[in-house]
Amino acid sequence: MRLTLAVVGVGLLGGSIALAARQRRVAGRIVGCDRSEGVLERAAACQMLDMATTDLALAVAEADLVVLCLPVDAIVEGAFRAAAHCRPGALITDVGSTKGGLVRALDGRLPAGVAFVGSHPLAGSEKSGPEHARADLFENRLVVVTPGAKTPPADVARVMTFWHALGASVVPMPAEEHDRALAMTSHLPHVVASALAGVLPPEWQFLTATGFRDTTRVAAGGLEMWRAIFLANREPLLHVLGRFRARLEEYTAALAAGDAEALARLWLEGKQSRDALG
Amino acid sequence: MRLTLAVVGVGLLGGSIALAARQRRVAGRIVGCDRSEGVLERAAACQMLDMATTDLALAVAEADLVVLCLPVDAIVEGAFRAAAHCRPGALITDVGSTKGGLVRALDGRLPAGVAFVGSHPLAGSEKSGPEHARADLFENRLVVVTPGAKTPPADVARVMTFWHALGASVVPMPAEEHDRALAMTSHLPHVVASALAGVLPPEWQFLTATGFRDTTRVAAGGLEMWRAIFLANREPLLHVLGRFRARLEEYTAALAAGDAEALARLWLEGKQSRDALG
Numbered sequence: 001m002r003l004t005l006a007v008v009g010v011g012l013l014g015g016s017i018a019l020a021a022r023q024r025r026v027a028g029r030i031v032g033c034d035r036s037e038g039v040l041e042r043a044a045a046c047q048m049l050d051m052a053t054t055d056l057a058l059a060v061a062e063a064d065l066v067v068l069c070l071p072v073d074a075i076v077e078g079a080f081r082a083a084a085h086c087r088p089g090a091l092i093t094d095v096g097s098t099k100g101g102l103v104r105a106l107d108g109r110l111p112a113g114v115a116f117v118g119s120h121p122l123a124g125s126e127k128s129g130p131e132h133a134r135a136d137l138f139e140n141r142l143v144v145v146t147p148g149a150k151t152p153p154a155d156v157a158r159v160m161t162f163w164h165a166l167g168a169s170v171v172p173m174p175a176e177e178h179d180r181a182l183a184m185t186s187h188l189p190h191v192v193a194s195a196l197a198g199v200l201p202p203e204w205q206f207l208t209a210t211g212f213r214d215t216t217r218v219a220a221g222g223l224e225m226w227r228a229i230f231l232a233n234r235e236p237l238l239h240v241l242g243r244f245r246a247r248l249e250e251y252t253a254a255l256a257a258g259d260a261e262a263l264a265r266l267w268l269e270g271k272q273s274r275d276a277l278g
Numbered sequence: 279m280r281l282t283l284a285v286v287g288v289g290l291l292g293g294s295i296a297l298a299a300r301q302r303r304v305a306g307r308i309v310g311c312d313r314s315e316g317v318l319e320r321a322a323a324c325q326m327l328d329m330a331t332t333d334l335a336l337a338v339a340e341a342d343l344v345v346l347c348l349p350v351d352a353i354v355e356g357a358f359r360a361a362a363h364c365r366p367g368a369l370i371t372d373v374g375s376t377k378g379g380l381v382r383a384l385d386g387r388l389p390a391g392v393a394f395v396g397s398h399p400l401a402g403s404e405k406s407g408p409e410h411a412r413a414d415l416f417e418n419r420l421v422v423v424t425p426g427a428k429t430p431p432a433d434v435a436r437v438m439t440f441w442h443a444l445g446a447s448v449v450p451m452p453a454e455e456h457d458r459a460l461a462m463t464s465h466l467p468h469v470v471a472s473a474l475a476g477v478l479p480p481e482w483q484f485l486t487a488t489g490f491r492d493t494t495r496v497a498a499g500g501l502e503m504w505r506a507i508f509l510a511n512r513e514p515l516l517h518v519l520g521r522f523r524a525r526l527e528e529y530t531a532a533l534a535a536g537d538a539e540a541l542a543r544l545w546l547e548g549k550q551s552r553d554a555l556g
Contacts, residue, residue, distance in 0.1 A: 122487040124488075124489075142485070144485070181485045184482055185490050188474070189489050189493040190489065191529050192470060192474055192493060192526075193493050193548070194529075194545055194549070195525040195526050195544070196470055197548040197549070197551040197552040198525055198544060198548035199462070199518070199521045199522050200551050201462070202551070204459045204462055204463055205555060206420065206449075207400065207420070207422070207463045207464075208464075209400040209401065209463070209464065211402075211463075211464050211467050211468065211496045212463050212555075214492045214495045214496065215471050215492070215494075215496060216467070216493075216552050216555075217552070218489045218492065218493060219548045220552045220553055223542055223545050226545060227538060227541050230541060231536060231541070234533055234534075237533060238533055238534060241530055244473060244474060244477050245530070247473040248470075248523055251469050251473055252519050255509075255512055255515060255516055256512075258509060260505060260509065263505050263508060263509070266473070266476060267504060267505060269475075270472035270473065270475040270497045271475070271499070273475040273478050273480070273494075273497075274471075274494050274497040274498045275498055276483055277483060
């Protein structure tokens with residue numbers, strides 16, 4: 001496959017898609033689009049694009065595949081705007097961390113001949129910007145693809161083939177199931193890390209070691225991105241937050257009672273779960 | 279300084295002390311003591327000891343410095359047992375993660391001529407055992423030393439000099455202040471990581487990425503070690519758990535209300551705190 005690829009939003013993920021598609025010869029031509037001239041200049045400096053433009057219509061006009069690397073609250077609008085300028089047969093996907101709202105808004109609703117299939121690569125970094133992009137970002141990572149009820153199977157296959165070609169494993173999953181799972185596996189850890197970092201008094205910063213730093217690493221992520229994800233996935237996130245808070249209450253009760261047996265059960269269940277992740 | 283050094287408990291920390299003391303020529307002779315023959319054999323295989331024994335009296339008889347690398351609930355008894363066999367002028371320290379109870383039990387209470395000064399190196403790993411020991415474990419790490427009211431300044435200086443010689447920065451601090459701070463910077467992250475790992479349903483393990491893994495890494499630590507720390511530092515830990523749970527309630531309320539402004543404030547406070555750690 002030698003696609004004409006349009007990457008809309010050339011940050012860490014968009015830049016990594018461009019680098020990986022070039023290095024693996026997945027794309028014959030790569031067009032980068034961003035509203036920021038500065039981002040496009042930094043991306044161009046990394047030699048990842050054949051063309052860079054702030055003009056979305058121009059960017060997608062010849063594309064076989066358009067990848068929207070936008071905040072989750074900007075993807076629906078971005079998809080409609082891109083689709084209006086795509087040629088028939090073009091396929092649009094995204095890298096958003098929540099999927100249910102997108103599939104409800106877009107599945108079967110774009111102009112005839114243009115299709116949308118949602119994607120979520122479980123890859124990223126607390127860093128941002130094209131200068132942190134890496135050609136190997138998707139290698140051995142998982143990409144979840146979330147077809148809707150009206151998505152033609154051939155389009156699902158095209159999107160899965162694309163991510164495979166960038167080195168990822170790909171699994172299809174209903175969007176609502178994806179959102180429930182990711183609330184637990186990704187969005188909850190971000191809330192937890194942020195809350196933990198938020199209660200650290202500055203005068204004790206020098207007494208933090210790798211434990212505190214690792215547990216809070218993802219709290220350094222960008223505000224706009226994470227707030228949009230939290231708001232887009234409110235109900236599933238509130239559900240898992242409730243489960244987590246109940247678990248903390250169990251820990252608190254065991255500690256308050258000095259209950260060594262209960263502490264052992266809680267710790268070992270957590271350890272067993274963490275050990276299983278390898 | 280070319281000490282005769284006795285390391286009691288030859289796990290990850292004890293083994294790293296032995297390796298560092300040898301490599302940096304801090305000790306002329308290093309004796310390792312452990313109740314487990316198997317641990318001593320694994321330590322001996324790493325060439326970190328001049329003598330290995332299960333006999334505490336033999337291990338400490340000639341020592342200038344005894345470092346107790348025992349679980350926090352075994353240090354007081356270990357110090358009294360070791361002190362009974364030490365020669366006059368010997369100094370005992372430890373590597374325990376909680377300090378108030380030790381200082382209250384030991385400061386000025388050992389046989390004449392033998393002193394105790396508590397230490398806590400902020401270094402470690404979720405791994406354990408002498409085979410994971412590293413000579414550079416203390417380089418550029420912080421060691422907190424917690425003198426009691428009756429500790430002679432010269433003994434504090436000797437312990438600080440020892441840790442400096444292993445490559446660490448050293449700061450003296452009252453034991454109670456240490457325990458309040460470490461409840462926040464170390465013990466709370468362990469409870470949080472454990473609770474988060476504990477609520478992950480096994481069927482969603484394959485949907486975890488680096489965010490979940492980093493946030494829960496320390497949940498893989500050993501049960502005996504962490505349960506003893508939690509119980510030894512119950513009151514300060516319950517206090518910071520309360521602050522963390524209040525913060526989660528704020529997050530929950532902001533999410534439930536869809537309050538973008540409150541979410542921004544919570545996220546940015548956490549991000550600012552985390553960014554300050556570098």
